[in-house]
Amino acid sequence: MSPHKKLMTDNSGAVSGTFSDFTTRSHSAKPATASAVLLHRSMQVLFVVIIMLSALMLIPDLAWSSDAVSEVAAEIADEVGQNKPTLKPAPTMGPGDYRQIGSMSSRSFVWVIAQLHLFLAAFVLAVPLFVTVIEWIGVKTGDQRYDDMAHEFMKVSMTAYSLTALFGGTLAFSLFLLYPTFMGYMMEVFGNQVMVYALLFFLESGVLYLYYYSWYALRYGNKKYVHLTLGVLLNGVGTTLLFVANAWATFMMAPSGVDDAGVVTGGIWDIIRGPLWNPLNLHRFVANIAFGGAIVGAYAGYKMLSARTMAQRAHYDWMGYTSNFIAVLAFLPLPFAGYWLMAEIYAYSQQMGITAMGGILAWLFIVQAVLIGTILLAANYYLWNGMSRCDGSQRYTWLIKYIAGTLVVSFLIWVTPHTLILSAKEIATLGGSHHPLLGPLGIMPAKNIAVNLMLMGTFLSFQLYRRSDKVITVPWAGFGNALMVAIYVVAIANIIFLGVYYGYFTNTVYKVGSSVAQVMSTLIVIVSGVVIDSMMFKGAKTLPVKWGQISNRGVYALFALPIAFTWLMALMGYVRSSVRTHWHVYTVMKDNSVDNFIPNIGHAGNMMTIATISFLAIVLFIFWVASLGDTKQPKPER
Amino acid sequence: MTNTATTNNQAHSVRDADFISPPGKIPVIAKVLSFMILVVLVFTGIANLLPQVEGQAPKDVKVDLGALTMDSYIAMGEALFKGKGTCTLCHNNLGRAPDILVLNMEDTAAERLSSDDYKGESKDSESYFLESMIAPSKYVVPGYGKEGDPSPMPTIDKAPIGLTKIEMGAIIAFLQAKDGGEPTVALPTDAPVIEEKSINAEPPKPAANAEEVLTKNGCTACHAVLESPATLGPDLRNIGARSSREEIRESIINPAAVIAEGYPPIMPATFADSMMVKELEMLVDFLAASKGDASQAEDSSPAEGSPQTQPSNETEKKGE
Numbered sequence: 001m002s003p004h005k006k007l008m009t010d011n012s013g014a015v016s017g018t019f020s021d022f023t024t025r026s027h028s029a030k031p032a033t034a035s036a037v038l039l040h041r042s043m044q045v046l047f048v049v050i051i052m053l054s055a056l057m058l059i060p061d062l063a064w065s066s067d068a069v070s071e072v073a074a075e076i077a078d079e080v081g082q083n084k085p086t087l088k089p090a091p092t093m094g095p096g097d098y099r100q101i102g103s104m105s106s107r108s109f110v111w112v113i114a115q116l117h118l119f120l121a122a123f124v125l126a127v128p129l130f131v132t133v134i135e136w137i138g139v140k141t142g143d144q145r146y147d148d149m150a151h152e153f154m155k156v157s158m159t160a161y162s163l164t165a166l167f168g169g170t171l172a173f174s175l176f177l178l179y180p181t182f183m184g185y186m187m188e189v190f191g192n193q194v195m196v197y198a199l200l201f202f203l204e205s206g207v208l209y210l211y212y213y214s215w216y217a218l219r220y221g222n223k224k225y226v227h228l229t230l231g232v233l234l235n236g237v238g239t240t241l242l243f244v245a246n247a248w249a250t251f252m253m254a255p256s257g258v259d260d261a262g263v264v265t266g267g268i269w270d271i272i273r274g275p276l277w278n279p280l281n282l283h284r285f286v287a288n289i290a291f292g293g294a295i296v297g298a299y300a301g302y303k304m305l306s307a308r309t310m311a312q313r314a315h316y317d318w319m320g321y322t323s324n325f326i327a328v329l330a331f332l333p334l335p336f337a338g339y340w341l342m343a344e345i346y347a348y349s350q351q352m353g354i355t356a357m358g359g360i361l362a363w364l365f366i367v368q369a370v371l372i373g374t375i376l377l378a379a380n381y382y383l384w385n386g387m388s389r390c391d392g393s394q395r396y397t398w399l400i401k402y403i404a405g406t407l408v409v410s411f412l413i414w415v416t417p418h419t420l421i422l423s424a425k426e427i428a429t430l431g432g433s434h435h436p437l438l439g440p441l442g443i444m445p446a447k448n449i450a451v452n453l454m455l456m457g458t459f460l461s462f463q464l465y466r467r468s469d470k471v472i473t474v475p476w477a478g479f480g481n482a483l484m485v486a487i488y489v490v491a492i493a494n495i496i497f498l499g500v501y502y503g504y505f506t507n508t509v510y511k512v513g514s515s516v517a518q519v520m521s522t523l524i525v526i527v528s529g530v531v532i533d534s535m536m537f538k539g540a541k542t543l544p545v546k547w548g549q550i551s552n553r554g555v556y557a558l559f560a561l562p563i564a565f566t567w568l569m570a571l572m573g574y575v576r577s578s579v580r581t582h583w584h585v586y587t588v589m590k591d592n593s594v595d596n597f598i599p600n601i602g603h604a605g606n607m608m609t610i611a612t613i614s615f616l617a618i619v620l621f622i623f624w625v626a627s628l629g630d631t632k633q634p635k636p637e638r
Numbered sequence: 639m640t641n642t643a644t645t646n647n648q649a650h651s652v653r654d655a656d657f658i659s660p661p662g663k664i665p666v667i668a669k670v671l672s673f674m675i676l677v678v679l680v681f682t683g684i685a686n687l688l689p690q691v692e693g694q695a696p697k698d699v700k701v702d703l704g705a706l707t708m709d710s711y712i713a714m715g716e717a718l719f720k721g722k723g724t725c726t727l728c729h730n731n732l733g734r735a736p737d738i739l740v741l742n743m744e745d746t747a748a749e750r751l752s753s754d755d756y757k758g759e760s761k762d763s764e765s766y767f768l769e770s771m772i773a774p775s776k777y778v779v780p781g782y783g784k785e786g787d788p789s790p791m792p793t794i795d796k797a798p799i800g801l802t803k804i805e806m807g808a809i810i811a812f813l814q815a816k817d818g819g820e821p822t823v824a825l826p827t828d829a830p831v832i833e834e835k836s837i838n839a840e841p842p843k844p845a846a847n848a849e850e851v852l853t854k855n856g857c858t859a860c861h862a863v864l865e866s867p868a869t870l871g872p873d874l875r876n877i878g879a880r881s882s883r884e885e886i887r888e889s890i891i892n893p894a895a896v897i898a899e900g901y902p903p904i905m906p907a908t909f910a911d912s913m914m915v916k917e918l919e920m921l922v923d924f925l926a927a928s929k930g931d932a933s934q935a936e937d938s939s940p941a942e943g944s945p946q947t948q949p950s951n952e953t954e955k956k957g958e
Binding site: 371374591 | 658666667669670671673674675677678679681682684685686688689690691692693694695696724727728734790791792796797798799
């Protein structure tokens with residue numbers, strides 16, 4: 001029997017073997033080490049692809065004005081859409097054109113249903129993305145643990161899939177029932193494109209079932225590649241579904257292909273390809289991966305805490321680590337994708353941008369800072385705890401207190417508000433509307449410094465974790481380390497200098513421009529860190545890693561992450577919708593319902609909590625059902 | 639070698655403990671759920687602790703044109719500037735656009751019109767202000783916007799702002815009058831006027847008396863009045879002995895017009911928008927009647943130890 005098969009899960013997914021088998025094999029078996037390296041490399045490739053995709057999309061002329069791409073896309077779109085513009089303007093609605101279910105607020109009802117649908121959809125679209133990558137790693141390394149883990153992830157996702165469809169259907173019915181005129185206009189604009197969405201959904205379902213249920217039928221040899229191809233196809237269809245649905249949301253925010261009155265003047269491709277479509281596509285694509293990783297991380301964490309054998313504990317510790325790795329890696333470029341989205345919002349309408357960032361919604365970003373701070377602190381805390389799996393980590397533990405200090409200070413700067421809404425008494429106590437010392441920390445330059453340092457700190461934790469189980473043997477190790485330190489020092493100095501000098505001593509134009517250079521500094525650290533480490537790890541001696549040794553307290557970080565991610569998604573949904581202010585379709589179709597105001601952050605927070613706790617209940621149901629599939633009642637003796 | 643030995647020992651000790659003792663009395667699911675709900679509640683609590691502001695949609699309300707005076711037209715312009723027009727989103731002290739409320743706009747318009755950089759078609763401040771609103775890219779103030787790009791300022795008569803001609807006229811009147819200039823814009827006579835008002839606002843109820851007005855608007859936080867001994871702003875217990883009704887009214891609706899020497903300029907400039915006419919009149923009546931006694935009149939300078947300790951000229955004059 002191959003050493004790998006000792007600890008293989010069987011077809012039902014149950015883990016067999018012992019912790020010591022697991023530990024020993026993880027320590028010494030070369031293929032296992034190679035597979036871990038391959039996992040890291042694959043994720044690095046995925047990360048670099050995301051970065052490159054971001055960079056490519058940041059150059060609009062290169063990314064989307066390519067004649068060939070545009071023409072083909074336009075042809076396909078026009079085939080399925082309407083080429084002939086209609087001449088109907090967007091309808092004007094009065095309060096009587098809206099319906100209600102009893103005394104329930106229509107907006108609140110749709111809010112929760114839409115949010116639950118989006119949570120589930122994000123999860124089921126994300127999981128196959130990294131599952132396919134993990135499955136491929138299993139094929140390349142021959143280590144079936146990856147294959148089993150990928151299958152287990154899919155098992156969790158399958159239950160969520162049907163629930164996604166159910167909530168999607170409920171959402172569609174709710175919108176047509178409660179907002180019939182608005183939905184009529186949207187159907188007028190998008191026409192046959194919605195049927196493409198329906199068709200894609202059928203395709204997605206078919207490929208998903210085929211992918212999941214053929215897992216063991218297409219497990220070895222060339223058949224495995226057929227299975228992998230199904231995975232790629234599944235992700236292609238899923239991503240297209242996401243992009244199609246995004247077009248509806250971005251049309252409502254920044255309509256294109258229509259005139260000032262809402263009359264359709266262009267083809268379906270003009271309508272889809274609004275100024276915010278690509279930024280939102282990228283942002284949601286990356287965010288979904290981070291979100292999906294966090295959810296399955298919680299699954300692994302729960303299974304680990306409930307484990308009854310050390311082997312199970314080791315297995316789920318490894319699964320939790322992998323999930324966290326996926327979540328954090330996808331999370332790191334997310335602020336840059338968000339930055340691009342926000343820049344495009346400003347370019348489309350400065351008024352909309354300021355409403356989001358500096359107007360009535362500005363307070364929301366304090367909550368966002370708390371959430372992202374929670375994510376980064378939890379992710380770092382998990383990594384620091386995880387370093388206890390390997391004795392080699394003792395070389396780096398002295399650095400943790402400095403990273404922790406940087407994270408905490410940066411976090412506090414990030415949550416420092418700028419413009420305070422104060423009572424006269426508070427103004428009197430403060431001696432003005434801005435605090436003399438803390439006031440300067442409330443503006444974006446200070447926050448840009450803080451965010452970049454937090455991201456860099458998180459990457460450093462990651463780097464240290466990866467180095468914990470290795471003894472670098474390349475002859476130029478000293479030079480490599482010195483180079484890495486120099487890159488960090490220069491980047492940190494650059495970020496602080498740019499933030500302070502251009503943020504406080506020049507005008508707004510330079511302030512905004514300098515933040516791009518700050519982001520580039522962080523990206524350079526991350527990319528060069530990945531590249532230098534990959535080169536330095538060649539031929540490195542591997543130290544033992546004891547899976548399952550992480551403290552239970554550390555595992556709780558795996559529960560903080562999905563909660564913060566879920567709440568953050570709800571929060572960003574609130575701001576994305578709210579920037580439309582009192583418009584169903586910005587500048588084209590007014591919202592004249594009783595709910596056409598931007599709710600305050602407290603009310604919005606309560607709605608997000610309702611959605612998050614409902615989602616939590618659904619996820620627990622999903623986990624339970626997934627576990628139920630493995631439970632077999634013993635045959636009665638008589 | 640050392641590493642290998644350590645590994646083997648660990649492997650042995652681990653094998654002995656292959657089975658984990660069951661978790662404590664509290665089931666894992668309960669612990670995990672409690673933790674997650676606690677985290678959610680922390681986020682919810684923070685969201686509820688922040689200032690709660692709703693973004694109300696503007697509502698169209700017809701105004702009686704026959705009763706419209708230039709003063710009310712200017713006031714309407716100011717309300718539009720700070721409200722429906724959303725001008726203050728950018729035109730503030732944060733540097734995104736010129737701070738119109740601070741600049742003398744009549745002088746500024748004259749300066750820009752005479753500049754060599756100006757390529758627009760306006761000849762006077764009225765047409766310049768209108769041009770800035772309906773064709774903002776005609777002239778971008780140096781230092782703002784980006785070279786080669788149109789102005790980031792939205793076109794004010796188009797959606798989403800969509801001000802009418804009469805509303806823009808009101809803003810022009812406000813810009814011309816705010817620094818003491820004479821509005822040249824004509825009062826509208828033949829078209830309905832739209833004014834911003836919250837769609838969801840309850841019909842406002844005025845305060846019952848002047849004391850309630852003082853409390854409702856937080857005056858007691860800075861001023862010595864009623865039972866308050868506050869010293870951050872001038873003593874109001876004797877204000878009637880020092881200022882006329884007109885001066886009192888002006889200091890409420892336009893506190894920046896005259897800053898009592900020795901006091902910080904921190905009085906909110908929002909009372910013109912937030913206070914109802916009936917409340918303003920009750921308050922002016924009350925304050926005008928607050929003549930205090932001689933000792934209070936002599937003791938109306940900032941308190942020792944307060945941010946400013948210089949006596950105001952006004953106080954010195956009254957004390958003479």
